[in-house]
Amino acid sequence: MTWSSRLTVRVLLALLAFAVLARLPAGLDIGFQFDAALAVVWGFGILSLVLLTGYVGQVSLCQATFAGVGAYAAGMMVSTYHVSYLIAIAVAVLAAFLLGVVVGLPALRLSGITLAIVTLGIALVFDRYVFQDAAFAWFTGGSAGWRVDGARMFGQQMDSSRHLMAAYTVLVALFCGVALLMVNLHESGAGRRFRAIRDSELAASTMGVNLTRYKLLAFGMSAAIAGLGGSFYPLVAGSVSPQPFWLFTSLQLAAIAVLMGVRYVPAAALGGVFMAFVPDVLTRFGHGTFRGQTYDISFDWFQIAVGVLLVVQLILLPDGVWGDLRHRVLRAAKHARLGSRAGTQAKGQETRQEEVRLA
Amino acid sequence: MTMLRLRDLTVKFGGIVALDGVSLDINRGEILGLIGPNGAGKTTLFNCISGVIRPDAGSMIFDGRSLMFAPPHERARLGIARTFQNLQLWGSMTVQENLTVPMDALGRRNTFSDALHLPFSSYAERASSERARAILHVLELDQYARTLAADLPAGIQRRVEIGRALAGRPQLLLLDEPAAGLDAHETKHLADLLHTVRERFHVSMLLVDHDMSLVLPVSDYVYVLDFGKVLAKGAPASIQSDPKVIAAYLGEESAKEPKQNGTVVAVTRRHDAAPLLEVKQLAAGYGHLEVIRNVSLAVRQGEVVACIGANGAGKTTTLRAISGMIHPRSGRVEFNGRDITGKTAEHISREGLVHVPEGRGLFPNLSVEDTLRLVSNSLGKAPDLATAYRLFPKLKERRNQAVGTLSGGEQQMVALARAVLARPRLVMVDEMSQGLAPTVVRHLFEIIRMMRDEGIAVLIVEQFVESALDVADRAYVFEHGTIGHSGSAAELRADRKLISGSYLGGGVRASNGNGHHADPALMEVVSVKMPATLKRTLEERAEKEGRPTGAVMMELLGRVKA
Numbered sequence: 001m002t003w004s005s006r007l008t009v010r011v012l013l014a015l016l017a018f019a020v021l022a023r024l025p026a027g028l029d030i031g032f033q034f035d036a037a038l039a040v041v042w043g044f045g046i047l048s049l050v051l052l053t054g055y056v057g058q059v060s061l062c063q064a065t066f067a068g069v070g071a072y073a074a075g076m077m078v079s080t081y082h083v084s085y086l087i088a089i090a091v092a093v094l095a096a097f098l099l100g101v102v103v104g105l106p107a108l109r110l111s112g113i114t115l116a117i118v119t120l121g122i123a124l125v126f127d128r129y130v131f132q133d134a135a136f137a138w139f140t141g142g143s144a145g146w147r148v149d150g151a152r153m154f155g156q157q158m159d160s161s162r163h164l165m166a167a168y169t170v171l172v173a174l175f176c177g178v179a180l181l182m183v184n185l186h187e188s189g190a191g192r193r194f195r196a197i198r199d200s201e202l203a204a205s206t207m208g209v210n211l212t213r214y215k216l217l218a219f220g221m222s223a224a225i226a227g228l229g230g231s232f233y234p235l236v237a238g239s240v241s242p243q244p245f246w247l248f249t250s251l252q253l254a255a256i257a258v259l260m261g262v263r264y265v266p267a268a269a270l271g272g273v274f275m276a277f278v279p280d281v282l283t284r285f286g287h288g289t290f291r292g293q294t295y296d297i298s299f300d301w302f303q304i305a306v307g308v309l310l311v312v313q314l315i316l317l318p319d320g321v322w323g324d325l326r327h328r329v330l331r332a333a334k335h336a337r338l339g340s341r342a343g344t345q346a347k348g349q350e351t352r353q354e355e356v357r358l359a
Numbered sequence: 360m361t362m363l364r365l366r367d368l369t370v371k372f373g374g375i376v377a378l379d380g381v382s383l384d385i386n387r388g389e390i391l392g393l394i395g396p397n398g399a400g401k402t403t404l405f406n407c408i409s410g411v412i413r414p415d416a417g418s419m420i421f422d423g424r425s426l427m428f429a430p431p432h433e434r435a436r437l438g439i440a441r442t443f444q445n446l447q448l449w450g451s452m453t454v455q456e457n458l459t460v461p462m463d464a465l466g467r468r469n470t471f472s473d474a475l476h477l478p479f480s481s482y483a484e485r486a487s488s489e490r491a492r493a494i495l496h497v498l499e500l501d502q503y504a505r506t507l508a509a510d511l512p513a514g515i516q517r518r519v520e521i522g523r524a525l526a527g528r529p530q531l532l533l534l535d536e537p538a539a540g541l542d543a544h545e546t547k548h549l550a551d552l553l554h555t556v557r558e559r560f561h562v563s564m565l566l567v568d569h570d571m572s573l574v575l576p577v578s579d580y581v582y583v584l585d586f587g588k589v590l591a592k593g594a595p596a597s598i599q600s601d602p603k604v605i606a607a608y609l610g611e612e613s614a615k616e617p618k619q620n621g622t623v624v625a626v627t628r629r630h631d632a633a634p635l636l637e638v639k640q641l642a643a644g645y646g647h648l649e650v651i652r653n654v655s656l657a658v659r660q661g662e663v664v665a666c667i668g669a670n671g672a673g674k675t676t677t678l679r680a681i682s683g684m685i686h687p688r689s690g691r692v693e694f695n696g697r698d699i700t701g702k703t704a705e706h707i708s709r710e711g712l713v714h715v716p717e718g719r720g721l722f723p724n725l726s727v728e729d730t731l732r733l734v735s736n737s738l739g740k741a742p743d744l745a746t747a748y749r750l751f752p753k754l755k756e757r758r759n760q761a762v763g764t765l766s767g768g769e770q771q772m773v774a775l776a777r778a779v780l781a782r783p784r785l786v787m788v789d790e791m792s793q794g795l796a797p798t799v800v801r802h803l804f805e806i807i808r809m810m811r812d813e814g815i816a817v818l819i820v821e822q823f824v825e826s827a828l829d830v831a832d833r834a835y836v837f838e839h840g841t842i843g844h845s846g847s848a849a850e851l852r853a854d855r856k857l858i859s860g861s862y863l864g865g866g867v868r869a870s871n872g873n874g875h876h877a878d879p880a881l882m883e884v885v886s887v888k889m890p891a892t893l894k895r896t897l898e899e900r901a902e903k904e905g906r907p908t909g910a911v912m913m914e915l916l917g918r919v920k921a
Binding site: 121181184185188189190191192193195196198199200202203204205207208209210211 | 409410411427430431432434435436440447448449452456459460461463464473475480483484487524526527604675769780
């Protein structure tokens with residue numbers, strides 16, 4: 001397939017995904033509609049890890065912090081400066097991008113576990129001090145947080161739960177667009193440079209890849225993606241509080257990204273849905289009586305489930321749920337093709353190469 | 360025409376001087392060979408040129424520009440590309456993608472236009488994949504273009520590395536041990552390939568390799584490094600017969616007459632004993648690479664046996680396969696009458712077979728005494744430090760010092776003492792003298808002799824062939840992953856030609872002229888300053904005649920002179 005036809009297929013897939021996803025929660029109750037919007041917000045968070053960890057091979061345990069900065073920046077712009085929500089989003093993305101570049105600075109020297117600990121420290125600092133400290137009340141709106149009553153986008157009211165679906169539609173459209181860009185990026189020159197850094201930094205630098213520039217760019221872009229998702233949080237939840245962006249969310253984002261397949265863009269959508277819906281389903285339906293025994297599978301079980309699933313996945317599906325699913329489907333397709341054309345040469349290489357291309 | 364000029368380059372790692380005032384010139388269009396024994400500083404020099412490490416003193420001028428403070432990616436822009444000894448391809452990318460990365464990393468590309476797939480980016484994309492295909496064609500790699508780099512065998516990966524280095528249109532290609540792990544036939548093929556590459560891509564090359572059978576026939580001029588200094592330089596033919604070079608490679612000629620009588624008697628006595636270690640048809644390797652095959656050897660009670668041979672011949676891998684550090688692929692290892700093939704390293708060491716690995720495997724922060732106690736403790740025996748200190752009196756003086764602060768020779772003593780304390784029946788010592796001065800090495804061999812007198816059999820892998828043959832009763836000569844010759848040490852010592860053949864390679868191609876001289880036909884006319892119309896005329900003419908532009912220009916110049 002040539003480049004342009006592959007691009008056309010991708011654009012059509014993205015449009016299809018938008019058309020389906022935008023309609024999907026329409027019939028659900030308001031609780032699940034909220035989960036759906038939240039799923040896209042966390043989907044952005046995982047997408048940011050697909051770029052940073054999946055493409056560039058850098059570890060980060062502070063993606064929720066970037067989302068939080070996006071959320072607070074958007075809330076501040078709307079509440080304090082009364083700007084249009086679109087401008088608030090732009091400012092939020094920019095703020096997250098800049099913070100990402102700053103967090104990327106230690107990554108120029110560090111890697112692996114040390115980098116993980118540094119980013120964990122950053123997440124802790126923002127969680128405990130910036131998001132909760134009175135000194136930053138201008139940014140966080142104090143302990144009450146920001147409320148974004150009257151926020152409008154594209155001439156439409158988007159602030160309260162009655163307009164949740166409007167905000168959700170914009171979110172999904174953005175998500176499909178960014179996901180499309182990410183898939184394009186993977187195949188492009190810049191994407192290859194990112195992957196070169198992941199596979200061998202030493203070779204990348206001696207082959208002319210400017211490590212400083214591309215690592216900082218990767219951190220900045222990743223943070224911007226997380227921040228973009230976060231900037232919708234005030235619309236979705238009606239207000240901003242530190243709790244959703246605390247340290248543990250960052251860890252959960254990383255765990256679920258790995259669980260679903262950190263190298264694959266569609267895994268971000270899967271991960272977002274998993275992260276938003278499963279705890280809510282557990283709290284809603286996870287208690288009752290079964291054969292006379294009362295049981296209560298509350299939210300706490302979600303954390304345990306993630307841990308257990310992660311262990312199981314690393315053993316059984318080393319490339320993540322989405323990644324291994326893809327390999328299996330492609331392998332089955334290859335067998336089917338070979339079966340239908342018995343006698344032709346094995347096309348192993350071709351298939352392997354197809355596997356490299358993202359979904 | 361000097362392209363790269365290095366002057367008095369010095370690199371220190373802590374107290375160790377890795378490069379000590381090295382000066383070197385590479386001319387345009389030339390293939391320069393760089394050889395030297397292990398630890399001579401070849402890779403350090405290489406890393407200096409490609410910018411991986413920064414020299415402490417000296418100067419590096421490339422094309423009139425100082426390289427001292429240029430980061431690696433900047434050097435790639437200037438036209439320096441390299442390959443890696445331990446393959447560094449981007450394994451999750453296809454071969455073609457591997458080649459396009461350096462091409463568009465050097466061009467001005469924009470991440471956002473790439474992601475949006477704007478026309479500018481897609482044009483650049485077409486251009487770079489076009490060039491990638493051309494390079495793959497010259498290197499006979501077309502069929503692998505769409506294969507993932509990690510799925511290729513090591514030999515092909517080495518060729519892809521050369522292709523990737525060429526992709527960035529370099530003027531100077533640095534090749535770090537391109538023949539490592541290749542067999543004799545592949546090495547020959549590589550030699551031809553390098554000449555093709557020079558002619559087709561107009562690059563100069565700096566070639567570092569242990570395998571003289573590659574370096575000597577390919578190079579126009581050869582530098583020999585030893586202990587961080589330039590030991591010799593000259594045309595390949597003169598290098599091969601240079602006594603200094605032979606000494607550096609084979610170790611110094613043993614000055615004193617070895618105690619022939621004692622050794623000979625001992626050998627005959629020991630010949631009757633049943634083998635303590637017997638290795639039959641052993642094969643082992645790493646990943647796709649099979650490093651050793653069909654290796655059979657035996658060590659008897661109280662005997663010193665040496666394994667010698669060029670680097671990459673499979674000596675270290677053999678030791679690792681015996682001691683259980685890697686899993687043998689086929690064959691059988693018997694120790695003390697018991698089958699230990701594929702047993703864990705821990706199990707084998709408890710049987711009384713101790714491996715002192717290359718690089719010694721010490722814990723730098725433990726003191727000498729703690730290191731030695733650790734062995735006794737882990738064996739569940741009372742520490743018997745007296746024996747250790749009797750054999751190594753110097754260690755007693757330093758018993759409270761941290762191992763990391765000792766000199767290289769002393770560290771090696773600690774490693775040997777630790778091995779002795781495990782009360783082994785056989786000790787295998789890998790590259791004991793690596794990076795050590797000759798006097799220290801002599802002392803260590805004395806210790807090996809003492810260990811034999813204590814009744815411990817020793818299997819050594821050694822670069823200093825002369826010293827190794829002095830102390831050994833018998834030796835095996837490794838060649839390309841298997842055993843080429845074997846015999847008593849006295850026999851092998853007498854037949855120096857046999858050994859020097861396996862190190863220094865076979866016949867050298869007749870050198871053309873004085874060696875340090877490049878073919879003017881390969882001069883890069885593209886980089887010569889002259890009016891554009893003149894250049895274009897020259898290029899058109901060269902293209903019509905199917906010859907390098909430089910050759911056409913030289914011919915015209917000759918006609919003008921006449």
